[in-house]
Amino acid sequence: MKNLALLLSLSIALPALAERIPLPPNAPKSYQAECASCHMAYPPALLSAGDWKRVMERLDQHYGTDASLGIPQKQEISAFLERNAGNVWKPGISAQPARISQTPYFIRKHGEIPAKFWRDPRIKSAANCEACHRGASKGVFSEHDIAIPELRGD
Ligand code: HEC
Ligand code: HEC
Known part of the structure; x- marks a missing residue:
């Protein structure tokens, strides 16, 4: 029981793995x-x-x-x-030419976003991560930190 409580508190304290994908410090x-x-x-x-x-x-x-x-x-x-x-x-593996936005992982993570947003003038391109992920340059991709209010997960 004690371990379960520890596990639960850890899983609440730690954000999901995919929310942080930083540039390695040795870049x-x-x-x-x-x-x-x-x-x-x-x-x-x-x-x-x-x-x-x-x-x-x-x-x-x-x-x-x-x-x-x-x-x-x-x-x-x-x-x-x-x-x-x-x-x-x-x-x-991406479709060619290689694009992050054409990998199975990206497509899975963004599958629920309505098509019109990819053409939205605020966004311009799926490659423009920062148009939606305000913290992208710091490696933050949380669904709670999205610049476009209609797409923010609360
Ligand atoms: C002269 C400008 C320029 C420079 C310098 C540049 N890129 Fe790009 N890159 C682009 C453009 C333009 C696109 C296409 C963006 C779009 O489709 O909206 C792109 C797209 C990409 C993509 C695909 C993103 C996606 O998922 O669609 C990757 C990966 C990439 N660049 C990596 C690099 C790397 C690595 C370097 C350094 C070696 C680099 N780029 C330097 C202009 C540049
Ligand atoms: C049109 C806005 C938009 C653009 C552009 C965009 N994303 Fe996203 N992204 C989202 C939204 C919204 C979510 C949350 C989706 C969900 O949870 O259903 C998300 C989720 C993610 C996740 C998963 C986060 C998690 O906690 O599981 C990653 C990683 C990610 N995006 C990376 C990227 C990268 C890298 C780029 C650029 C190549 C990018 N995104 C471009 C809107 C966008």
Whole structure:
């Protein structure tokens, strides 16, 4: 009984695992410098290692833009992304081109959001995590911390 009470209090005190998906503290400076100017620095756990590899191999044709890098930065960032790729959160394999928003994990987590929100001018794109997840750059993805009032889980 004592253990059960402890377990219950722990499960109330600890937020669900998926609410926090932070950038690993060992992220190289080059990741913020090179991969966070057009969009947020996506936490590596949200794509599988194979999908990160595909993203990094095609930086010259990056979703309609050119995000090419010098070889040392590319190697450093690729190694970091693949080393920290999704294991715990099991994002699954994305459709191609690789997108976080096309992984089975993302689709499952966002399945209840009505289609019109993905085209909403406040959001623009599913890749724009911060439009809904105010704390995304700090790794906070809780359903209680959503910028769009209609979508907030209370
Ligand atoms: C010059 C601007 C630019 C730079 C620099 C850039 N990206 Fe992107 N990235 C984009 C654009 C534009 C998209 C497509 C966004 C959309 O569909 O709304 C994108 C999309 C992505 C996606 C897919 C998101 C999704 O789920 O749809 C990933 C992953 C990604 N970028 C990773 C990176 C990485 C890693 C780097 C650094 C090596 C990087 N990006 C640097 C512009 C950039
Ligand atoms: C249109 C707004 C919107 C956008 C854009 C969006 N999300 Fe979400 N996300 C939500 C909502 C709402 C929930 C809660 C869904 C639920 O619980 O039914 C959620 C849930 C999540 C969860 C699960 C949290 C938990 O506690 O289980 C994760 C992880 C997540 N989002 C990551 C992302 C990432 C990464 C991006 C960008 C690639 C993104 N989201 C883009 C609205 C959005």
